[in-house]
Amino acid sequence: MTIFRLGEQTPPPPRRITDTVVERLEHQYEVDPDLMQITPQQDMPVWDSRRIFNARWDHLDWMHAHFADEVLLAGEESETMEEHP
Amino acid sequence: MSPVAFKSAVDDHVVEELRAIIGDDARVRPDQSSRAFRSRVPAPFPVHRWAEHYPDVVILPKTAIEVSEVVKLANRHKIPIVPRAGGTGLSDGAVPLRGGIMIDCKLMNQIHEIDLVDRTVTVGPGINMLKLNEELKQHGVIYPDDPASYPCSLVGGRIGTGGWSLLGARYGHTRDLVISMEVVLPTGEIVEIAEGGGRKLRKSSTGLTLKQLFTGHQGTLGITTQATLELVPRPEVEFAAFFAFDEYIKAWETTGILTKSGLATIAGVVLFDEKKIEYLRRDDEAYIPQPDTVNAVVAVAMYGRRCEVEPASKEIMRLGKSNTGKYLGDEISAGDWASRHDRYATPLHGRDLDGQAVLMSWHCEDAALNYSVLPQVREEWHAIVARYRERYGIFDDWGMFAYTSGAHKPWADYLVEIDVGIWEQKLNDEYWAAWVDCKREIAQVSLKYGGSITACHGATREGDADLVPEEMGSAWPVVKAIKRALDPNNVMNPGKQSLDEAYE
Numbered sequence: 001m002t003i004f005r006l007g008e009q010t011p012p013p014p015r016r017i018t019d020t021v022v023e024r025l026e027h028q029y030e031v032d033p034d035l036m037q038i039t040p041q042q043d044m045p046v047w048d049s050r051r052i053f054n055a056r057w058d059h060l061d062w063m064h065a066h067f068a069d070e071v072l073l074a075g076e077e078s079e080t081m082e083e084h085p
Numbered sequence: 086m087s088p089v090a091f092k093s094a095v096d097d098h099v100v101e102e103l104r105a106i107i108g109d110d111a112r113v114r115p116d117q118s119s120r121a122f123r124s125r126v127p128a129p130f131p132v133h134r135w136a137e138h139y140p141d142v143v144i145l146p147k148t149a150i151e152v153s154e155v156v157k158l159a160n161r162h163k164i165p166i167v168p169r170a171g172g173t174g175l176s177d178g179a180v181p182l183r184g185g186i187m188i189d190c191k192l193m194n195q196i197h198e199i200d201l202v203d204r205t206v207t208v209g210p211g212i213n214m215l216k217l218n219e220e221l222k223q224h225g226v227i228y229p230d231d232p233a234s235y236p237c238s239l240v241g242g243r244i245g246t247g248g249w250s251l252l253g254a255r256y257g258h259t260r261d262l263v264i265s266m267e268v269v270l271p272t273g274e275i276v277e278i279a280e281g282g283g284r285k286l287r288k289s290s291t292g293l294t295l296k297q298l299f300t301g302h303q304g305t306l307g308i309t310t311q312a313t314l315e316l317v318p319r320p321e322v323e324f325a326a327f328f329a330f331d332e333y334i335k336a337w338e339t340t341g342i343l344t345k346s347g348l349a350t351i352a353g354v355v356l357f358d359e360k361k362i363e364y365l366r367r368d369d370e371a372y373i374p375q376p377d378t379v380n381a382v383v384a385v386a387m388y389g390r391r392c393e394v395e396p397a398s399k400e401i402m403r404l405g406k407s408n409t410g411k412y413l414g415d416e417i418s419a420g421d422w423a424s425r426h427d428r429y430a431t432p433l434h435g436r437d438l439d440g441q442a443v444l445m446s447w448h449c450e451d452a453a454l455n456y457s458v459l460p461q462v463r464e465e466w467h468a469i470v471a472r473y474r475e476r477y478g479i480f481d482d483w484g485m486f487a488y489t490s491g492a493h494k495p496w497a498d499y500l501v502e503i504d505v506g507i508w509e510q511k512l513n514d515e516y517w518a519a520w521v522d523c524k525r526e527i528a529q530v531s532l533k534y535g536g537s538i539t540a541c542h543g544a545t546r547e548g549d550a551d552l553v554p555e556e557m558g559s560a561w562p563v564v565k566a567i568k569r570a571l572d573p574n575n576v577m578n579p580g581k582q583s584l585d586e587a588y589e
């Protein structure tokens with residue numbers, strides 16, 4: 001049996017991304033905790049955040065396959081993120 | 086003449102009669118939780134007056150005969166009937182205004198026939214499009230009615246609202262995809278409704294085209310108990326491209342360029358305005374890291390055979406960039422398109438005046454407007470919401486988008502949405518009245534610019550309903566005459582769309 005201890009699964013301290021958004025795990029953005037005074041945040045263990053994040057990709061793949069046999073891509077990089085890598 | 090159905094008519098005797106018709110007590114539900122769960126929809130709701138919207142009893146019929154018998158009973162006793170499918174309608178169509186009997190059609194979810202020769206599928210109104218398409222996939226066909234509520238709305242509600250589809254520019258919207266239906270009229274008769282005769286015919290000129298009348302009436306003219314729907318070949322490929330702009334007007338012009346391109350595989354073109362990008366920038370992982378120069382976005386999606394879509398996609402890339410547009414990249418384009426059912430509108434939180442995140446419910450204005458007026462309407466709508474936000478502090482502007490709305494003709498009509506967050510927990514009579522006023526002001530702008538209050542949700546919510554006579558204009562007496570003729574006792578979803586005026 002695996003025993004879950006929140007202490008072992010605490011996410012790292014946040015890194016500021018914008019005035020109102022922070023990031024704790026790569027590509028997982030969160031509203032700045034200072035702006036969450038009225039709506040308290042729940043402690044999320046890392047594995048649970050990851051699970052939700054990964055499930056999102058599964059969901060998108062499923063949605064693509066549901067509507068068409070194949071996804072056609074332009075095959076071009078983002079022209080906006082090039083400016084601000 | 087004022088035979089307006091009223092609430093208190095459902096007594097124990099009526100419940101016993103209903104039990105006798107249905108013959109299964111589990112499908113006749115007068116209990117509080119069955120009623121409470123079916124009293125609201127995801128649109129802003131006067132939570133402080135929740136119980137006033139309970140139906141008196143919920144019925145879960147399985148056949149048209151059962152529906153017919155229940156409707157006959159209601160008509161005899163002058164009891165309101167409210168049809169309900171998925172309960173996702175955003176204009177309160179399935180919210181009882183005078184209690185009564187709610188007909189929840191979820192158990193009528195069968196696929197009755199798949200006809201691969203004449204390309205139709207016949208279903209009950211309780212089936213969901215996602216579930217239907219899972220079944221159809223093996224046959225190489227699809228039923229392409231794709232609202233953002235695709236995973237949760239049902240065919241009966243799509244017909245009840247006259248729904249709008251994200252793929253409508255290519256495949257048409259609900260009314261274009263329903264070929265015929267079986268309907269229980271307000272007096273209980275079961276009738277076949279189509280273009281003329283012919284359950285599987287897409288076009289007929291016999292008699293009157295009743296099919297359109299029975300699509301989008303919000304359950305005020307009858308209850309659909311079966312529908313024969315269009316089957317189209319399952320697309321080989323999907324292509325989506327998102328382009329960023331530093332200013333709205335360039336994005337608007339590019340939307341015009343794309344929609345007038347004549348490319349037949351275009352399924353939808355969407356224009357997100359600056360406020361929407363501002364909102365996505367605070368709450369959407371795809372937009373948070375974007376540079377400040379991204380202020381408006383245009384998205385295009387195409388479906389069809391590879392031999393059509395592949396060359397057309399090259400032209401889309403050229404046109405999308407022809408007026409300063411910058412491609413957002415393959416990952417955002419494909420990923421955001423695949424998230425079209427759950428993004429942009431429904432984080433269900435917004436910001437108070439201090440920027441604090443608070444739980445909010447979602448108002449989705451859905452005017453139908455022409456291309457030419459989009460910039461002006463945008464300014465006026467945002468100004469209205471800003472004024473109410475400033476004054477009451479419980480509203481938040483989540484931005485706007487305009488989405489192609491003409492079936493098979495993407496060039497001129499748009500579903501124009503402003504999404505407004507509402508802090509429901511704060512609602513009281515004063516704040517609710519303020520919201521209804523705000524809502525009405527937004528709708529009045531649409532009318533001022535020659536638009537329609539609603540492209541898909543229906544003019545059944547407070548703040549809209551009282552403007553229906555104005556929008557219908559000289560046709561309003563015709564509407565009232567039809568309602569009165571079909572529903573002499575005003576039992577079918579009474580109180581909606583100002584139709585009580587038919588009985589004055």
Ligand SMILES: Cc1cc2nc3c(=O)[nH]c(=O)nc-3n(C[C@H](O)[C@H](O)[C@H](O)COP(=O)(O)OP(=O)(O)OC[C@H]3O[C@@H](n4cnc5c(N)ncnc54)[C@H](O)[C@@H]3O)c2cc1C
Nearest residue numbers: 170171172173174178232233234239241242245249304309
């Ligand atoms: C997240 C989200 C996204 C959405 N996106 C879209 C969108 O892209 N396009 C769009 O069009 N809508 C959209 N909607 C609104 C809603 O999903 C649609 O209006 C849908 O058509 C409602 O279907 P439903 O099954 O939930 O119907 P309900 O809400 O249960 O009912 C809608 C209306 O139809 C009537 N009705 C129900 N069943 C019947 C029947 N059998 N016969 C006659 N009348 C009936 C009801 O009385 C009511 O007036 C969205 C909603 C949500 C929550």
